[in-house]
Amino acid sequence: MDSHSNSASPFTCLVFDLDDTLYSSKTGIAENLRKNIDDYLTEKCGFAASKASSLRVELFRTYGSSLAGLRALGYDIDADDYHSYVHGRLPYHLVKPDPQLRSLLLSIPQRKIIFTNSDRAHAVRVLKRLELEGCFDQIVCFETMNPNLPASTRPDEFPVILKPSPEAMEIALRAADVDPRRTLFFDDNVKNIAAGKAVGLKTVLIGKSVKTREADYALEAVRDLAGVIPEIWGAAATQGGDQAIIPTRSGIDSIPTPTSVGA
Ligand SMILES: [Mg+2]
Numbered sequence: 001m002d003s004h005s006n007s008a009s010p011f012t013c014l015v016f017d018l019d020d021t022l023y024s025s026k027t028g029i030a031e032n033l034r035k036n037i038d039d040y041l042t043e044k045c046g047f048a049a050s051k052a053s054s055l056r057v058e059l060f061r062t063y064g065s066s067l068a069g070l071r072a073l074g075y076d077i078d079a080d081d082y083h084s085y086v087h088g089r090l091p092y093h094l095v096k097p098d099p100q101l102r103s104l105l106l107s108i109p110q111r112k113i114i115f116t117n118s119d120r121a122h123a124v125r126v127l128k129r130l131e132l133e134g135c136f137d138q139i140v141c142f143e144t145m146n147p148n149l150p151a152s153t154r155p156d157e158f159p160v161i162l163k164p165s166p167e168a169m170e171i172a173l174r175a176a177d178v179d180p181r182r183t184l185f186f187d188d189n190v191k192n193i194a195a196g197k198a199v200g201l202k203t204v205l206i207g208k209s210v211k212t213r214e215a216d217y218a219l220e221a222v223r224d225l226a227g228v229i230p231e232i233w234g235a236a237a238t239q240g241g242d243q244a245i246i247p248t249r250s251g252i253d254s255i256p257t258p259t260s261v262g263a
Contacts, residue, residue, distance in 0.1 A: 009234040013178040017187040018116040018123055021206045028094045036086040037066050068160035076155045083119040095129035101223055105135040113176045114139045117162045140172045164195035
């Protein structure tokens with residue numbers, strides 16, 4: 001462990017969503033993804049172009065994603081084909097290196113995990129564009145939550161599992177082998193934050209300055225982390241110095257005093 005390790009830190013692990021959490025929703029990636037999904041619904045599934053956007057919104061609301069919704073409705077969509085169409089054609093050059101975020105992440109001694117509904121190829125590509133390779137210990141992604149999908153013989157045999165379903169949260173906690181009470185969970189989606197809270201995680205809503213009921217913290221961007229949750233770096237970060245006057249949020253109070261970190 002390096003000099004940032006401190007046994008008084010209440011957190012042993014940090015779990016990060018990827019899209020719109022580790023990079024801004026304003027890059028244009030999300031917008032292009034929506035367009036690719038609309039094109040997929042039109043070109044591959046035969047829906048009218050004029051209906052594609054509203055269908056996408058409805059599938060997302062009801063099933064968590066268009067892929068999940070299409071399969072639940074009986075469309076035999078291969079997940080890899082779907083992902084290579086909607087993610088493979090994204091303008092990844094819009095995602096720029098973030099050296100400030102890289103330094104911040106590397107200063108955090110605890111385990112850091114990506115937990116995304118996206119497929120692994122997308123996650124790896126985005127992390128490479130952000131130049132955050134080597135900053136994370138594990139990627140929990142679409143394939144982690146849906147290991148049986150490639151073997152399914154009909155589309156509704158295995159429902160697609162994604163955040164914010166309780167099952168997805170349990171799979172992630174198991175795969176990452178974390179103690180939720182000592183884990184910070186970062187996500188830009190309020191439903192995901194609520195699902196995280198329900199399984200006992202300490203939650204951080206990203207992209208907002210105001211907390212929701214289930215969010216322990218709210219941050220406009222992950223880069224603001226040190227000012228809002230200095231406890232990550234241990235007691236030393238909260239004693240003396242400028243950071244001592246930064247108000248911290250509730251949620252820490254209920255955490256038992258830890259005896260070790262990263263064990
Ligand atoms: Mg997100």
